[in-house]
Amino acid sequence: MSEAIAAPVEAPLRTAHKRRYLMCVPSHFTVSYSINPWMEPSRPTDTARALAQWQTLYDAYRDLGHEVELIDPLPGFPDMVYTANGGFVVDGIAYGPSFRYVERQGEAPAFIDWFRANGFETVVPEEVNEGEGDFLLAGDVILAGTGFRSTGDSHAEVARVFGREVVSLDLVDPRFYHLDTALSVLDPVEDATTGPANIAYLPGAFDERSRAILAERFPDAIRVSDEDGAVFGLNSASDGYNVFISPRAKGFEAQLRERGYNPVLVDLSELLLGGGGIKCCTLELRGAK
Ligand code: ARG
Numbered sequence: 001m002s003e004a005i006a007a008p009v010e011a012p013l014r015t016a017h018k019r020r021y022l023m024c025v026p027s028h029f030t031v032s033y034s035i036n037p038w039m040e041p042s043r044p045t046d047t048a049r050a051l052a053q054w055q056t057l058y059d060a061y062r063d064l065g066h067e068v069e070l071i072d073p074l075p076g077f078p079d080m081v082y083t084a085n086g087g088f089v090v091d092g093i094a095y096g097p098s099f100r101y102v103e104r105q106g107e108a109p110a111f112i113d114w115f116r117a118n119g120f121e122t123v124v125p126e127e128v129n130e131g132e133g134d135f136l137l138a139g140d141v142i143l144a145g146t147g148f149r150s151t152g153d154s155h156a157e158v159a160r161v162f163g164r165e166v167v168s169l170d171l172v173d174p175r176f177y178h179l180d181t182a183l184s185v186l187d188p189v190e191d192a193t194t195g196p197a198n199i200a201y202l203p204g205a206f207d208e209r210s211r212a213i214l215a216e217r218f219p220d221a222i223r224v225s226d227e228d229g230a231v232f233g234l235n236s237a238s239d240g241y242n243v244f245i246s247p248r249a250k251g252f253e254a255q256l257r258e259r260g261y262n263p264v265l266v267d268l269s270e271l272l273l274g275g276g277g278i279k280c281c282t283l284e285l286r287g288a289k
Contacts, residue, residue, distance in 0.1 A: 011260030026081035038275030086111035092287030094120035129154035133178035139197035145179025147171035202229035235277030
């Protein structure tokens with residue numbers, strides 16, 4: 001009798017979808033105040049290094065065929081490089097930001113002006129929200145984070161603005177203060193070959209109710225280890241095949257490969273001093289143009 005050989009698990013064939021992103025050159029990057037546990041104003045920052053690392057992300061997107069738009073950096077706003085917080089854009093509608101902390105509030109008009117000037121139907125928000133930092137589109141559904149920055153009322157506002165289902169998730173660990181630090185959408189577009197949008201997430205960043213929702217809605221999700229979460233492994237962008245992640249998230253990298261994704265490693269260690277990573281520096285522009 002021949003010995004049983006475990007059949008290799010076939011990873012699905014993934015396809016890259018062209019994306020359009022908004023980024024901001026970190027010309028004024030530094031850490032001069034602290035609004036999250038990663039930021040220590042007494043620790044020196046290296047703006048030239050931040051610029052060089054940011055450039056590798058910009059180049060990686062462009063080399064893989066994505067389009068990148070730029071918004072002008074404003075002096076005095078060192079966090080403007082984290083464009084994910086500048087809005088949430090779906091179907092050509094741009095929902096503007098209303099920042100939680102005064103240090104970033106001056107960024108909001110700049111983002112709103114940029115959306116208007118670039119042909120987006122622009123909605124000025126009434127509720128405190130930090131854009132794609134806390135709102136992620138997974139297939140048809142909007143996953144929305146709260147607990148530290150965006151309010152629960154902003155979730156209701158987003159549901160009205162986009163006419164889509166919004167699933168509220170509670171963040172409980174201050175290190176993971178935006179949804180995009182704890183959860184990553186891997187297949188942003190419903191893809192007939194790979195099925196519904198899948199996600200990766202850090203279970204420990206959510207309360208029990210939210211963990212139960214995620215387990216039920218995304219039974220095939222990649223659950224990332226605390227170790228990979230702690231190096232901002234989940235703060236990543238995906239085009240459905242290429243997943244742009246931190247080189248420090250070794251376990252997540254292997255999990256992605258097993259599933260047929262192509263991890264693209266981009267080190268933004270300098271920008272992590274401000275509490276941000278790859279996804280924070282990337283705002284997806286969906287529709288318009
Ligand atoms: N220093 C910024 C802040 O605390 C970092 C923002 C990171 N952005 C993100 N999408 N997670 O607001």
